[in-house]
Amino acid sequence: xxxxxxxxxxxxxxxxxxxxxxxxxxxxxxxxxxxxxxxxxxxxxxxxxxxxxxxxxxxxxxxxxxxxxxxxxxxxxxxxxxxxxxxxxxxxxxxxxxxxxxxxxxxxxxxxxxxxxxxxxxxxxxxxxxxxxxxxxxxxxxxxxxxxxxxxxxxxxxxxxxxxxxxxxxxxxxxxxxxxxxxxxxxxxxxxxxxxxxxxxxxxxxxxxxxxxxxxxxxxxxxxxxxxxxxxxxxxxxxxxxxxxxxxxxxxxxxxxxxxxxxxxxxxxxxxxxxxxxxxxxxxxxxxxxxxxxxxxxxxxxxxxxxxxxxxxxxxxxxxxxxxxxxxxxxxxxxx
Ligand SMILES: [Zn+2]
Numbered sequence: 284x285x286x287x288x289x290x291x292x293x294x295x296x297x298x299x300x301x302x303x304x305x306x307x308x309x310x311x312x313x314x315x316x317x318x319x320x321x322x323x324x325x326x327x328x329x330x331x332x333x334x335x336x337x338x339x340x341x342x343x344x345x346x347x348x349x350x351x352x353x354x355x356x357x358x359x360x361x362x363x364x365x366x367x368x369x370x371x372x373x374x375x376x377x378x379x380x381x382x383x384x385x386x387x388x389x390x391x392x393x394x395x396x397x398x399x400x401x402x403x404x405x406x407x408x409x410x411x412x413x414x415x416x417x418x419x420x421x422x423x424x425x426x427x428x429x430x431x432x433x434x435x436x437x438x439x440x441x442x443x444x445x446x447x448x449x450x451x452x453x454x455x456x457x458x459x460x461x462x463x464x465x466x467x468x469x470x471x472x473x474x475x476x477x478x479x480x481x482x483x484x485x486x487x488x489x490x491x492x493x494x495x496x497x498x499x500x501x502x503x504x505x506x507x508x509x510x511x512x513x514x515x516x517x518x519x520x521x522x523x524x525x526x527x528x529x530x531x532x533x534x535x536x537x538x539x540x541x542x543x544x545x546x547x548x549x550x551x552x553x554x555x556x557x558x559x560x561x562x563x564x565x566x567x568x569x570x571x572x573x574x575x576x577x578x579x580x581x582x583x584x585x586x587x588x589x590x591x592x593x594x595x596x597x598x599x600x601x602x603x604x605x606x607x608x609x610x611x612x613x614x615x616x617x618x619x
Pocket of ligand 1: 574575576577578579598599600601602
């Protein structure tokens with residue numbers, strides 16, 4: 284039994300407050316996320332606590348995070364369940380189904396992460412880490428003490444209070460911005476656009492390094508005007524925020540054909556007018572990072588092969604480099 288936080292008792296069952304769904308649960312029932320539920324003693328439990336379903340040593344580029352220790356590996360783990368139900372989910376076998384997995388306590392996680400050569404830390408990924416809240420809150424301080432990073436790959440769909448708490452612990456996040464259309468979020472994903480936007484802003488303001496991924500699904504969210512609106516909004520937040528524009532392939536309940544690579548090309552060109560770091564994803568074209576001032580190549584990427592052409596915290600032209608790496612991490616003000 285692993286007691287969960289962010290809920291309240293009501294006359295009509297437990298009310299989960301962790302995410303905006305606010306599931307109301309009678310004893311024995313689980314929430315929409317599958318991972319949290321009301322136990323027979325009427326307490327809220329995180330059933331997936333320390334239950335690991337997938338664990339791999341991945342290049343950090345695979346999260347994708349292109350501006351965090353380029354070329355280094357990160358220990359990546361995930362559990363089961365999700366509080367969204369995207370028709371095109373790329374990981375539905377773990378996100379939409381219950382599993383048992385194997386136990387990995389926070390202490391064991393640190394030992395495991397330390398044993399991996401060149402490892403920069405732990406990425407909570409594969410399924411939605413926000414609903415693994417209590418486990419991450421227990422792991423992250425131990426990882427920080429051990430000099431390891433905490434990374435999250437998230438849908439950004441959590442209530443503001445627990446989200447703010449995670450932002451204190453997490454060094455870097457890739458957050459999905461699935462569309463700039465509220466209807467799309469509601470009907471295709473089962474979430475709310477405004478919450479995700481608010482949480483992206485909150486993470487940036489809390490000092491988390493944020494990169495955003497937009498998966499372009501044929502016929503569903505490939506409207507250029509809507510995409511431009513999203514880019515304008517991101518650029519207003521920060522024109523140095525990296526954006527990954529990813530090609531979709533049919534998965535789970537969605538059968539639309541794969542995104543035409545020409546659409547990805549045109550969206551990359553569109554976004555690059557406003558944002559300094561735009562990367563195509565799931566396509567076989569250049570994903571290099573250029574210095575925004577002098578345009579010299581700072582990082583060369585081919586598939587997951589990475590070549591660094593920079594040293595230190597500034598480009599040879601004097602421009603401050605956009606990376607979280609040994610020159611800028613750990614940040615002292617976040618160590619308290
Ligand atoms: Zn430069």
